[in-house]
Amino acid sequence: MYKNLLLVEDEPLAQARIRSILQKNYPTWTFEEPIQTVKDLKSALIMQASYDLILCDIHLADGLSFNAFKDVEVKVPIIFITAFDQYALQSFEHNCIDYVLKPIQEERLIRAIEKFRTLSKEGTASSISKEFVEEFLGKYAQKNFKKRFLTRSGNRLCFIPADSAAYFFAEDGVTFLIESGSSQKHIVDHSLNELEKDLLDPNKFYRINRSVIINLDYLIEMRPYVNGRLAISLNAKSDDQLIVAREKVSEFKSWINQ
Known part of the structure; x- marks a missing residue:
């Protein structure tokens, strides 16, 4: 019809x-x-x-x-x-x-x-x-995304704007924020699930696997990785290997193209 x-x-x-x-x-x-x-x-x-x-x-x-x-x-x-x-x-x-x-x-x-x-x-x-x-x-x-995070690094507390976060990752039950252009890990008191579902703007942040959420604004490149996955590079001074899970590759590429 x-x-x-x-x-x-x-x-x-x-x-x-x-x-x-x-x-x-x-x-x-x-x-x-x-x-x-x-x-x-x-x-x-x-x-x-x-x-x-x-x-x-x-x-x-x-x-x-x-x-x-x-x-x-x-x-x-x-x-x-x-x-x-x-x-x-x-x-x-x-x-x-x-x-x-x-x-x-x-x-x-x-x-x-x-x-x-x-x-x-x-x-x-x-x-x-x-x-x-x-x-x-x-x-x-009423939906407001997090504008800044109170973080801990050693005994130091500081506020970091959400837009300055290159990525978040979880390790041994602790969530860390890596600031753009920095290699320092900042502890945040939120789980990745809380960040993904309630606190981060989904137009900017994407969960590439179980342990990592990235900020699209700091994506530099992506390249093929083993088993159909993608390896990505961000503007952050970190040696962490950031890998897009195979089941998320198609969705991730579509998200980038929005």
Whole structure:
């Protein structure tokens, strides 16, 4: 069945990724040039009746896309695309069609679209309400990532900005922060799970294996390693060998390209 989509996404690489997946799996579906701002999304929603589905990033160039929904009833089903923490979003699963986390995985996006197709056939595909928008914006605004860490190195305590952390690693139950351009280990009182799930911005930090979380801003190079893994180098004066686990290589490459 012919479908016309509205793509709301301001990142060129993400636009290309979504286009590629749609053209491969739904070659008869059409979509115009992507909407990149809240302002343009508001204008597009005036003509929402011409669209069957909206694929919508949450973070746009001029703010959250949800700000475009506050004064209009959105009747078109929406699949949200976001780097936002899935645990904060899980309470909204029953209020919208679906959401896809970045980095965008083809299988996950296809699953969301197939969910939309199934609901459309059953006549149960629904839109989001103004109450949902208000609740979402309220909860979303509460999500604040860690800006600095109080660390210990010997008897010395100091604050290190999160943006200065080249990577975190865990060893013998202790979590260490390695600062960019430094070889000194700083102890932080958070587990890697806490850092990954709640404290670090997922647009900047990525857990490459069970023991290491890196900061993309300090990635210098990556090269093939044994058994399908990747060895990476960061801007840090450390002899630690940083290896991307084999099962994470594909996702890691997609994450870098966002």
